[in-house]
Amino acid sequence: MNLQEVTKRLNSLASPSLAEKWDNVGLLVEPTPPHFVNIIMLTNDLTPPVLDEALGKGANMIISYHPPIFTPLKRLRAKNWKESLIVKCIENRVAVYSPHTSYDCVQDGVNDWLINCFDIQEKKPIENHNETVGPYTHQICALVSLEAISDIRTSLAAFADISMSTSPLMNDTEAGTKIDVHIYCNSGNMQNIISVLYTFKELVTRLTCLELSKLPKPGYGMGRRATLTRPITLEEAVKKVKCHLGLDKVRLAAAPGSPSVSSVAVCAGSGGSLLKDVSASLFVTGEISHHDILHAMYSGTSVIVCDHSNTERGYLSCLKEKLQSLFDNNIKIIFSTMDLEPLVIV
Numbered sequence: 001m002n003l004q005e006v007t008k009r010l011n012s013l014a015s016p017s018l019a020e021k022w023d024n025v026g027l028l029v030e031p032t033p034p035h036f037v038n039i040i041m042l043t044n045d046l047t048p049p050v051l052d053e054a055l056g057k058g059a060n061m062i063i064s065y066h067p068p069i070f071t072p073l074k075r076l077r078a079k080n081w082k083e084s085l086i087v088k089c090i091e092n093r094v095a096v097y098s099p100h101t102s103y104d105c106v107q108d109g110v111n112d113w114l115i116n117c118f119d120i121q122e123k124k125p126i127e128n129h130n131e132t133v134g135p136y137t138h139q140i141c142a143l144v145s146l147e148a149i150s151d152i153r154t155s156l157a158a159f160a161d162i163s164m165s166t167s168p169l170m171n172d173t174e175a176g177t178k179i180d181v182h183i184y185c186n187s188g189n190m191q192n193i194i195s196v197l198y199t200f201k202e203l204v205t206r207l208t209c210l211e212l213s214k215l216p217k218p219g220y221g222m223g224r225r226a227t228l229t230r231p232i233t234l235e236e237a238v239k240k241v242k243c244h245l246g247l248d249k250v251r252l253a254a255a256p257g258s259p260s261v262s263s264v265a266v267c268a269g270s271g272g273s274l275l276k277d278v279s280a281s282l283f284v285t286g287e288i289s290h291h292d293i294l295h296a297m298y299s300g301t302s303v304i305v306c307d308h309s310n311t312e313r314g315y316l317s318c319l320k321e322k323l324q325s326l327f328d329n330n331i332k333i334i335f336s337t338m339d340l341e342p343l344v345i346v
Helices: 003-013 048-056 081-091 101-105 110-115 146-156 187-198 234-245 290-297 315-326
Strands: 026-029 039-043 061-064 095-098 120-124 127-132 138-145 163-168 178-185 204-211 214-222 224-232 251-253 261-270 282-287 302-305 332-335
Touching: 003 026, 003 061, 003 095, 003 315, 026 081, 039 048, 039 315, 048 061, 048 081, 081 095, 101 110, 101 214, 110 120, 110 224, 110 261, 110 315, 138 146, 138 187, 146 163, 146 178, 146 187, 178 187, 187 204, 224 234, 234 261, 234 282, 234 302, 251 290, 290 302, 315 332
Parallel strands: 039 061, 039 332, 061 095, 261 282, 282 302
Antiparallel strands: 026 095, 120 224, 127 214, 138 178, 138 204, 163 178, 224 261, 251 302
């Protein structure tokens, strides 16, 4: 399958617009076209052993949950391990795509997978993802003389991605000579549209511009919080997490008195800032600072810390199923066996 089509389908699964502003997601390495993809390797992190494995297995695309290009690269040198990875991908015509926080945000993404180790109800994001309803971000309103409507329509026809509607004035002293005009547009062409309207001078009055409100998208957002179908002990909660993540050990900070667990909040990866002050019996995350743990404990919330990538890597099994359907089983999807959590308890 052509790389452009693969990227288009991946973006439809979880739009890059869902990612955090600071993140770097989407297609990060694009070999010179045409580039056809028949084997995709899934990994949580793109490291030298993972890339060597991908090349050995003939993969011509890697989906790396974490972006291997995050901070800007000023040069590409062999002696720097991360820069050398990108050079090697380019030399071997391996495309690299990273979803990262777009998969954290999307419904049925990483955080939904993480919280599903519990029997839950009333699940919702901790921090909602808000977006504009429809394709436009702004509305320009004006009162326009009837004689100018035709010319304005002609002038605005040059702009793509706008919508213009009119409505008669009601109970207004200028009714019959002027008409209400509403133009829906995006921020990129808003200023140019206003400039066009200004050229009509006194024929256009009461000119205003409104930014359209963003609304929460149900089921989308960062982290997840849920109520359990029944309270369980902290020991039961630990067992569920270890079983779900395939871990022998986790780190536990038990709140004084170790009350039963009736609600849980999770954040894959690093969850300290997102989870802080969330009302729940238990937090589950990959990493969190010492002081945030103390704050949670003495506020009545126990904390299970699993190490960063352990709270993400298991989702790749769910992703494989989604991708097989997304690509109509026309692309072979494989896992990296060299992708491992770097921290081990010794």
